[in-house]
Amino acid sequence: MTRIFAISATILAAVAVGVASYAVVAHNGSKTVVREVTVSGGTPTAATSTTGASAATVYQGAYKGVVEITVATSSSPYGGQAQAQGSGFVYDGAGHIVTNEHVVEGANSISVRFWNGASYKATVVGSDPSTDVAVIKVNAPTSMLHPIALGDSAALQVGQTVVAIGSPYGLEETVTEGIVSALHREMTAPNNFTISDSIQTDAAINHGNSGGPLLDLSGRVVGINSQIKSDTGENTGIGFAVPSNTVKSIVTQLLQNGNVQHAYLGVGIANASNGVQITQVRPGTPASQAGLKTGDVITRLDGHKVTNPGELGQAVDAKRPGQTVTLTYTRNGSTHTASVKLAVRPS
Secondary structure, three states, X not given: OEEOOEXXXXXEOOOOOOEEEEEEEOOOOOOOOOEEOOOOOOOOOOOOOOOOOOHHHHHHHHHHHEEEEEEEEOOOOOOOEEEEEEEEEEOOOOOEEEEOHHHHOOOOEEEEEOOOOOEEEEEEEEXXXXXXXXXXXXXXXXXXXXXXXXXXXXXXXXXXXXXXXXOHHHOOOXXXXXXXXXXXXXXXXXXXXXXXXXXXEOOOOOOOOOOOEEEOOOOOEEEEEEEEOOOOOOOOOOEEEEEHHHHHHHHHHHHHHOOOOOEEOOEEEEEEOOEEEEEEEOOOOHHHHOOOOOOOEEEEEOOEEOXXXXXXXXXXXXXXXXXXXXXXXXXXXEEEEEEEEOEEOOO
């Protein structure tokens, strides 16, 4: 799977005579594993009523809050300076813009272009590679700032209509419509950790859509468009978004602290018939110090049942580094418990 921001590189000739430009697709050589996770228990919350709403009305209400982001970096493999281009949306009236971490990674300078063509410089407030979320701050007049409210991604239903707005291939203010194709997917973040509960959609998403909003028919952001699955690097109707409930938590921490610390257990995990099997215990981690071993099957965390890796991951993510949790697990047919003091997830 491919992260969906566009890159162009400007190469300066060795004798500084000419400048050549070209466009390339930003594959970065990365592969992302997408997994379906079955979530047990409870009935999905009904979606907000949107009688009479359409992609047109959503667009009219939101387009002034969607921006195009251009980032200059020095990471071009061909020398000179590279430019990455993605999307984002206005988070508040103070000038904070939310986008993907991979859009602004390695930025030397950032420019934000608004709906009317006006551009302003921005700086990074903070970013989190574990969830691919970043906050930047733009130096723009208050009159240019039209925040878009976050919705509740936990209320989404499969088949529900959603709308994506962004700048695919630099075509700013492009709107596409689709449905929620699936829920509870898992994406691999830029630092190879898992982004849980991701949203799959068939709304057309292409390079340059990265960081742009996925909206429900109430015009609320329910996700950040981040990746596509494609053999060609072009849209095939399989796109993925970071859920808005994750975005809300991460952005709150970034605005408060400039960074995010995730709790860390230190195990590799896989599905098991009766819980979550440990496939690896990393040396020196909380799991190792608590005596957990490869082959153990975790069944509960703090008394709450976990039936798959996604549920265990979300349960750990809900904690803070330094907190102690009680794990219930089985080993060789016997049930055991262990107190584990969670650490800070490594970068």
